[in-house]
Amino acid sequence: MPATAEQEVSALAQRYLTDVKARLRASVPDSPSGYFDILRYHLGWQDRDGGPVDEDSGKGLRPILCLASCELAGGDWHRALPAAAALELVHNFSLLHDDIQDEDTTRRGRATAWTVFGTHQAIAAGNGMRVVADQTLLALADAGLSPETITAASVELTQRYLEMIEGQYLDMSFERADNVTSDEYLDMVARKTGALIEAAMYLGALVATNDNAAAQAFGACGRQLGLAFQVRDDLLGIWGDPNATGKPVGSDIRRKKKSMPVVFLFQSVSAEDRRWLDGAYAADEVGGEEVERVLEMLDRLDARAYVQQTAERQASDAVSAIDGLGLPSNARRTLEAMAQYFVTRNK
Amino acid sequence: MPATAEQEVSALAQRYLTDVKARLRASVPDSPSGYFDILRYHLGWQDRDGGPVDEDSGKGLRPILCLASCELAGGDWHRALPAAAALELVHNFSLLHDDIQDEDTTRRGRATAWTVFGTHQAIAAGNGMRVVADQTLLALADAGLSPETITAASVELTQRYLEMIEGQYLDMSFERADNVTSDEYLDMVARKTGALIEAAMYLGALVATNDNAAAQAFGACGRQLGLAFQVRDDLLGIWGDPNATGKPVGSDIRRKKKSMPVVFLFQSVSAEDRRWLDGAYAADEVGGEEVERVLEMLDRLDARAYVQQTAERQASDAVSAIDGLGLPSNARRTLEAMAQYFVTRNK
Numbered sequence: 001m002p003a004t005a006e007q008e009v010s011a012l013a014q015r016y017l018t019d020v021k022a023r024l025r026a027s028v029p030d031s032p033s034g035y036f037d038i039l040r041y042h043l044g045w046q047d048r049d050g051g052p053v054d055e056d057s058g059k060g061l062r063p064i065l066c067l068a069s070c071e072l073a074g075g076d077w078h079r080a081l082p083a084a085a086a087l088e089l090v091h092n093f094s095l096l097h098d099d100i101q102d103e104d105t106t107r108r109g110r111a112t113a114w115t116v117f118g119t120h121q122a123i124a125a126g127n128g129m130r131v132v133a134d135q136t137l138l139a140l141a142d143a144g145l146s147p148e149t150i151t152a153a154s155v156e157l158t159q160r161y162l163e164m165i166e167g168q169y170l171d172m173s174f175e176r177a178d179n180v181t182s183d184e185y186l187d188m189v190a191r192k193t194g195a196l197i198e199a200a201m202y203l204g205a206l207v208a209t210n211d212n213a214a215a216q217a218f219g220a221c222g223r224q225l226g227l228a229f230q231v232r233d234d235l236l237g238i239w240g241d242p243n244a245t246g247k248p249v250g251s252d253i254r255r256k257k258k259s260m261p262v263v264f265l266f267q268s269v270s271a272e273d274r275r276w277l278d279g280a281y282a283a284d285e286v287g288g289e290e291v292e293r294v295l296e297m298l299d300r301l302d303a304r305a306y307v308q309q310t311a312e313r314q315a316s317d318a319v320s321a322i323d324g325l326g327l328p329s330n331a332r333r334t335l336e337a338m339a340q341y342f343v344t345r346n347k
Numbered sequence: 348m349p350a351t352a353e354q355e356v357s358a359l360a361q362r363y364l365t366d367v368k369a370r371l372r373a374s375v376p377d378s379p380s381g382y383f384d385i386l387r388y389h390l391g392w393q394d395r396d397g398g399p400v401d402e403d404s405g406k407g408l409r410p411i412l413c414l415a416s417c418e419l420a421g422g423d424w425h426r427a428l429p430a431a432a433a434l435e436l437v438h439n440f441s442l443l444h445d446d447i448q449d450e451d452t453t454r455r456g457r458a459t460a461w462t463v464f465g466t467h468q469a470i471a472a473g474n475g476m477r478v479v480a481d482q483t484l485l486a487l488a489d490a491g492l493s494p495e496t497i498t499a500a501s502v503e504l505t506q507r508y509l510e511m512i513e514g515q516y517l518d519m520s521f522e523r524a525d526n527v528t529s530d531e532y533l534d535m536v537a538r539k540t541g542a543l544i545e546a547a548m549y550l551g552a553l554v555a556t557n558d559n560a561a562a563q564a565f566g567a568c569g570r571q572l573g574l575a576f577q578v579r580d581d582l583l584g585i586w587g588d589p590n591a592t593g594k595p596v597g598s599d600i601r602r603k604k605k606s607m608p609v610v611f612l613f614q615s616v617s618a619e620d621r622r623w624l625d626g627a628y629a630a631d632e633v634g635g636e637e638v639e640r641v642l643e644m645l646d647r648l649d650a651r652a653y654v655q656q657t658a659e660r661q662a663s664d665a666v667s668a669i670d671g672l673g674l675p676s677n678a679r680r681t682l683e684a685m686a687q688y689f690v691t692r693n694k
Contacts, residue, residue, distance in 0.1 A: 069525040131509040147494035
């Protein structure tokens with residue numbers, strides 16, 4: 001990846017994430033019930049016995065995009081901190097439930113919450129995480145935002161995470177579906193990943209400008225960036241370096257994820273290969289030898305290059321979405337660097 | 348139960364629930380993904396194949412209390428319809444997840460959603476139900492409420508359902524706990540059941556008066572009513588008529604629910620009986636003969652009368668909570684009838 005793109009995003013992360021973390025910690029309440037310990041465990045602040053730790057709590061992309069959008073749109077990013085924290089909490093709500101739905105036993109190198117505290121408790125904790133997110137967003141009032149703006153922010157966040165949940169539902173349905181078209185795939189991804197990144201950039205720009213049109217342009221940029229992010233994620237889910245991603249090569253194939261390379265494959269292979277593929281995907285899990293053969297088919301079709309080009313086109317479209325706003329040229333350059341990072345990252 | 352109390356509540360239900368149902372149906376969106384079909388199934392509007400039905404969708408107590416509070420506080424109840432619908436949706440969100448957590452296979456005489464559509468899909472549908480609730484509440488703007496009032500309504504609903512989720516979490520923890528005191532029990536119930544009924548009455552009064560103090564008095568009334576409702580529920584869970592409740596006699600004992608009669612029993616028995624109880628409750632499920640013996644112990648202690656008196660005292664405290672507001676005497680009588688219904692109902 002070009003050093004500048006990664007450096008630029010890393011510089012933004014350094015500038016923002018200390019304050020985001022402080023805001024997050026202030027958001028999760030104490031309670032004698034022990035209920036919020038599950039949230040703190042998941043967020044990497046506590047071990048399973050409630051002792052303090054400081055573990056990897058994720059890349060913080062949504063807060064970074066939210067605060068950067070606020071700044072790029074001419075605002076003071078500190079005022080958008082409640083929105084940035086709310087987005088990270090919504091993201092983690094979805095991860096808590098995702099880990100149950102996918103039966104994942106580790107995340108960020110630690111045992112997932114449901115394996116430590118039980119499935120039912122982790123469902124409840126995920127619900128709590130989302131409520132804490134809603135409460136945190138309402139703290140925009142303390143930053144001096146008008147009730148009208150806060151209501152608009154609340155409507156946006158609510159609509160986008162409904163889309164996100166629906167996208168996750170579609171993603172689950174696709175694992176069992178015989179046929180998923182590229183359009184269906186992109187619609188699912190736009191919801192599953194695009195919607196919350198759309199909300200991140202919309203909210204940052206809304207706090208800065210109080211102007212719905214400008215916020216929507218940033219939101220459109222975020223949605224495209226989300227698509228680019230997910231398509232790159234799909235690429236890494238098959239061809240990523242296991243040391244960087246923490247997943248074995250081909251893991252998304254084994255799990256029958258209908259990710260972009262696989263959707264492309266099903267649509268592009270010969271009738272004979274398609275019959276074989278249908279057979280391999282009829283099992284509960286795609287076996288080791290079958291995974292090898294799927295990887296060979298993908299190679300023959302140059303699927304990796306096709307997927308990467310798709311991600312790059314989406315990243316470029318994302319940046320174009322804010323062209324009409326007349327932002328200073330350095331704002332566009334920052335966005336370009338972020339978009340570049342999204343489609344070149346290795347983990 | 349006195350005919351008047353039941354008649355009064357039934358008259359309120361008849362007046363309100365047609366409009367509530369229409370508002371609910373308008374709230375759940377259509378989507379080609381099929382995702383919202385699970386919500387409509389759970390709400391009794393669709394069968395498992397998506398065909399239209401009109402099944403029992405619950406008593407609608409929270410909407411009734413919300414709209415009645417609006418009216419009693421001097422407002423036009425139609426304006427509170429978005430709040431009433433949001434409360435019913437939040438309640439149903441919690442039922443969708445509850446049925447998974449409790450592994451219940453039937454509700455209101457129908458197969459629970461998770462048994463029809465799968466656990467993961469039902470978790471996602473529950474999440475969606477709550478988002479639809481949030482969106483529905485924001486429609487108070489269409490009823491002409493100010494953004495300040497809507498923000499206050501949103502903060503209230505959010506805080507109260509966080510309490511509700513925490514209460515459910517505590518309820519689950521108690522099933523495994525060796526010792527639960529009456530205070531712990533009442534604190535749990537105030538959250539699990541009281542919080543959302545508090546929200547119902549708070550929101551109705553807020554829409555009517557735009558006055559936080561009046562809304563809080565109604566909210567306090569609701570919280571006490573919620574306690575009374577749950578304590579009566581606990582009574583019916585052990586001694587209710589199986590034909591009315593749909594549950595076998597003693598079902599809450601078999602499931603080791605630490606409901607009020609059981610908490611009272613554990614605190615009141617002799618040391619010898621306590622040792623026996625601890626043994627019976629150490630198993631995964633309390634067996635049939637043990638259930639009989641627990642029922643005998645409860646009889647010896649006159650537990651049923653104690654529990655009923657507790658519910659009646661809470662109902663009376665509930666009505667007193669609005670005494671300071673100077674409401675007309677017929678408003679107090681309506682509240683008394685509702686409180687009376689809560690503690691005398693048989694299902």
